[in-house]
Amino acid sequence: MGKTLIIAEKPSVAADIVKALPGKFTKSKTHFEGGDYIVSYAVGHLVSIGFPEEIDPKFQKWTLDNLPILPEEFPLSVLPNTKTQYNALSKLIRRKDVDTIVNGCDAGREGELIFKYILKHAYTRSVAGKSIRRLWLQSMTLNSIQTGLQNLRENEEMQTLEDTALCRSEADWLIGINATRALTCYNSRHGGFRKTPCGRVQTPTLSLLVKREAERRAFVPSDYWELHADFHCEGAVYQGIWIDTDFKKDPDNPHANKKRIWEEKQAVAIAEKCLGKEAAVEETHKDSSQTPPQLYDLTTLQREANSRFGFSAKNTLGLAQALYERHKLITYPRTDSRCLPEDYSESVHNVLKRQQGWQYGEFAAEALSKGYLKKNQKNKRLFNNKKISDHFAIIPTSGLPGTLSEPELKIYQMIVQRFLAILFPAAIFHNTRRVSIVEQETFLTEGKILVEPGWKAVYGSKPGAGDAKTLVALP
Known part of the structure; x- marks a missing residue:
């Protein structure tokens, strides 16, 4: 042999x-x-x-x-x-x-x-x-x-x-070689050598940027007004914003919405008509839920790392690659899947047990003690063979970090939080919609309070969080 x-x-x-x-x-x-x-x-x-x-x-x-x-x-x-x-x-x-x-x-x-x-x-x-x-x-x-x-x-x-x-490799070659030579020959037809690179990916991407820049330059700013009112009721104070109850979307004016007034005279007239007048108030309440976001694939990890920390896509990939190869703390990062295999629950259980010894240990312990993994066994947003191609979603391994750089730690924390969060129940909100009608003009007040944090607890949210100013109870 x-x-x-x-x-x-x-x-x-x-x-x-x-x-x-x-x-x-x-x-x-x-x-x-x-x-x-x-x-x-x-x-x-x-x-x-x-x-x-x-x-x-x-x-x-x-x-x-x-x-x-x-x-x-x-x-x-x-x-x-x-x-x-x-x-x-x-x-x-x-x-x-x-x-x-x-x-x-x-x-x-x-x-x-x-x-x-x-x-x-x-x-x-x-x-x-x-x-x-x-x-x-x-x-x-x-x-x-x-x-x-x-x-x-x-x-x-x-x-x-x-x-x-x-x-993919041959398509890159065919488009890159032929299109680059064709464009270069055309642009050099009057003499000289004007090399004009063209690629399967880079040229459409450049086109998107050019079109967006053209839209930005063509944009014509328009002034608009909003009316914000303070309402007082036996010591209770809340704010409302004027809305046009007859508003309908206009394809010719995509920037219009029900809160915008396009003429100053109209805004002043409404303000003068309503100032100091009594309001008839109607209020509705409704509970809503928000399910946890799915696990990360590479694209969503890059997008969120850019939004939260300003990391470029290339930088995030490098950090994730280091966490995978050097530190052995996460699974393969170059994935386009956001689910796990349906037979992977034992591995998830082992990772949860290990995570009890790290920064988010209380949430790993809660997930284990309350049987969240078992409750998610048939959750197709988490375990779904049909949503997996070459690799499954990015999750932590059973290893725990030693010394990480600050950027590496941020990416690792994101991955651990998302891994724990998807196992938790949905977050429950109490929504309030208050309509105040003054002289047939409508003012809207909306607010939302977190009643049960669910998965949001992993990110530090606590019950009662919300825009309390808009939710002052009326006598």
Whole structure:
């Protein structure tokens, strides 16, 4: 029986995999080697699609005459900055004593592409008979890596993911190469070389920004007025805002709403008519509930981190990646799912038990003592196999943090709070709507008080929170 070669996406991950394997390993410049295993690594992308001139020398010249460039097969080339590591990997892949090659790159589309491009470029007849397997990790804890190694996936299972990765890569190349050359040739038609980059993602994104900026510049400010009134009733004081009860949305004036008055004379006239007059008051009450938000996927984590802390999307991804790889505190962050597998309740229970020893321990303890996990067992917003693609939602692992930087701690706190919150009951509010009619003019007062915090307790909300000023009871 030969050796198994595991190729990770980066050196730090390779080192973690080695810790999860049995036996002693010798470390060299490019890989770790033990009795049964060799663990090496890429350094991100080592191989990519080559340039058009590598297909045919005639494409060296940028001209509209040879567009579009639609190769039957896309040429692969080794990136010059990482050629040394690629050469080391290709030798390991071709070694006669290696009979199994395991893709240990990140468990996602990009990790699949990195590995398959390396394998394809290094492929020879000596590689043809070797078994290809997939190591699929949801988190970087030692237990998770060991479980992954015991449950390697067959290469055939990964075919659809490989096809998706190749499709994305080739689409980027086709649009980037052809559109960039076409636009550059057009813009350079009067002389010179005016390079005009165009990309599958960057150009539509730029278009969104340009359109939004055009709307901003075309916006014409308009003055409007609002009427705010103070109402007094035997010592009780509350405020109301004038509303137009006959208001209907106008497609030609999207900025109009029932609280805005567009003519100063009308605002003054209403104020003078109502000043010092008695009001007839009608009041309605209604309870409402607010369910907890779903777990984070990468996009919602990035959006909320930007809103709360001003972190850029790139910065949030880097922090989440560090929490996943270096600290091993969260599950795989590059996910588009906000649910967990339906058989994951035991793992959630273990994480809850561990979280009792950290900052939000009282809420983890409450979730356990009151059986919130069991009550959520059939909650499809939480456990739903149909809403999971390659990875499930971002949640904490069973590890607890040691030393984290301030930004890392903020992201970790967000993930832990969201994990705990979704297990808690809905928040219950008491809503009040008070209408005060003065001389046939209507003033609206609305307020909301938190009666039962439910999941909002995890975020520090307490019963009675709300806009108390608008909710003064009338005699």
